[in-house]
Amino acid sequence: MSEFVNPELVPKVKFYTGEEVPCIGLGTFGSDRVSAEDVAKAVDGAIRSGYRNIDCAACYGNEDLIGDVLKNLLSENVVKRDELFVMTKVWNDMHREVAKALKKSLSDLKLDYVDMYYIHWPFPNYHAPHCDVDSRNPDSKPFSVDEFCDTYEQIAALQKEGLVRNIGISNLTIPKLEAVLPKLSVKPAACELEIHPCFQQNELMQYLIDHDILPVGYMPLGSPRRPERDIVETDINDMAEPVITEIAKNHGVHPALICLKWAQQRGEMAIPFSIHNYVANLKCVTEDPLSDEEMKAIGTMERNNRLVKGQVFLWPGAESWHDLWDEDGVIVQ
Ligand SMILES: NC(=O)c1ccc[n+]([C@@H]2O[C@H](COP(=O)([O-])OP(=O)(O)OC[C@H]3O[C@@H](n4cnc5c(N)ncnc54)[C@H](OP(=O)(O)O)[C@@H]3O)[C@@H](O)[C@H]2O)c1
Numbered sequence: 287m288s289e290f291v292n293p294e295l296v297p298k299v300k301f302y303t304g305e306e307v308p309c310i311g312l313g314t315f316g317s318d319r320v321s322a323e324d325v326a327k328a329v330d331g332a333i334r335s336g337y338r339n340i341d342c343a344a345c346y347g348n349e350d351l352i353g354d355v356l357k358n359l360l361s362e363n364v365v366k367r368d369e370l371f372v373m374t375k376v377w378n379d380m381h382r383e384v385a386k387a388l389k390k391s392l393s394d395l396k397l398d399y400v401d402m403y404y405i406h407w408p409f410p411n412y413h414a415p416h417c418d419v420d421s422r423n424p425d426s427k428p429f430s431v432d433e434f435c436d437t438y439e440q441i442a443a444l445q446k447e448g449l450v451r452n453i454g455i456s457n458l459t460i461p462k463l464e465a466v467l468p469k470l471s472v473k474p475a476a477c478e479l480e481i482h483p484c485f486q487q488n489e490l491m492q493y494l495i496d497h498d499i500l501p502v503g504y505m506p507l508g509s510p511r512r513p514e515r516d517i518v519e520t521d522i523n524d525m526a527e528p529v530i531t532e533i534a535k536n537h538g539v540h541p542a543l544i545c546l547k548w549a550q551q552r553g554e555m556a557i558p559f560s561i562h563n564y565v566a567n568l569k570c571v572t573e574d575p576l577s578d579e580e581m582k583a584i585g586t587m588e589r590n591n592r593l594v595k596g597q598v599f600l601w602p603g604a605e606s607w608h609d610l611w612d613e614d615g616v617i618v619q
Contacts, residue, residue: 289565293369293570299555301452301475304497307371307401309478309550310568311339313559314502315346318416318513322348328561330355333365333563340477341502341557342395343406344377344387346416349394357396372397373479375406375456376441376588378599379434382410384440388449403441404444404454404478408462409610413598419515426601428619429608431465442472454478457596460611467497469554476500481554483530483545484522484591495553506549506556507542507578511591522591529587533580543570548584550575602610 292610296305314333316325325348333355342349356372359365361593372395380387388403409431411426427433444450456478458466462506467473477494481487481503505512508524524530525541534541542558543566548570549556558567576584595607609618 288335288570291565291568291572293336296336296338296552296568296598297571299500299553301500302473303452303475305452307555308337308339309555310337310546310550310571311341311371311373311502311555311557312337312564313557314340314342314348314352315559316511317511317559321509322351323576325563326351326431328564332564332568333359334369334393335496335568337564337568338365338369339371339555339557341373342391342403343377344380344391344394345375345377345415348470349374349391350541351398351603353394355580358437361392368396369520371401372456373402373404375454376437377412378407378410379412380587381405381437384437385444388441388444399449399451402452402454402476403444404452404456404476405434405437407443407457407596407599409599410437411599411601416513417515417598419597420601421515422600424600424602428601428604429462429617432471434462434466435469438470440465442470445472457556459617460490461612461615462619463493463497465617471496474499476502476555478504480504480505480556480592481549481556482506482524482591483548484508484524484589485525485593486585486588487506488588490497491552491554501554503549503553503554503556506558507545508591509559512593515598516594516602517596521593522589524591528588529583533576533583537544537574539574540566542567542584544576545576547576548581550562551581570595596613
């Protein structure tokens, strides 16, 4: 068996409810490159190695195999259900049928409840797995406050039934948050957003902290094997940047671990994907922290290096992917 990292030693992040969870969760998006079988195998190995936090989604196409793994680990008593924090997400084509979507995820994951249920994207705009960057769904629509709140309240009702412990949101902007937060009957516990050293989202991160919503950083390593549709020539490879490689050299570790230490010390939950390096990724936050100077040096790396531009979610009439991100401070319609 591979090395075991004592979950007690993994630093925790705290939701406004007071609940604490490990600051590192395992991502499970195979990026159209890693098979569902290999992702499920990594979930098995990760939980056996001390992971207690897993980030799933219906659209990753692997919840059924992850569910087999969870069922097996629970029946073998490797872990108890209440020691695990399992997160999943409603996909864009199910915003009007959230109960059905959740029941499918629960049935696939072989669980009675999930610990966090996110609205994956704030647009009801479906695209097929493996699609290319020019793929557009003609039924796509711009953001609607009312429709988003309706989807959210469907989750709130499922929370009352005990099927969802916490509600999460994802890929929102400050203008969208300003519009929806006052209308929601339950405050979201967490928000997933893209964060890595060259895309720090400082303003949005501060907004979330000020509103007591936990920032959950996705692609914390700059997702070197992201889907083809999300790669453009001008993208920066965070882990190859000199600030990161220099600090990594000084600590004698892979640059990935520097990105994760930075994420942890900055106060977010990070959800790195890995089928080969997941033990090192969990262990690195339990030892050898970055100094204040190193944290400051990484703080200077911001380059607006957004990797998930989201072109496939655009609606007819939208001009470019920038429209998804409300860059002028107003919701683009
Ligand atoms: N809410 C959303 O809209 C959203 C969007 C995107 C992603 N996510 C979530 O965020 C998770 C993470 O994002 P991601 O998977 O795109 O990118 P990522 O975690 O930034 O990068 C994963 C890549 O880094 C490599 N890696 C991991 N640890 C490493 C290490 N210690 N040394 C060297 N290489 C290492 C992995 O390779 P190996 O497998 O070989 O280790 C894999 O290719 C996803 O899996 C998903 O759960 C959410």
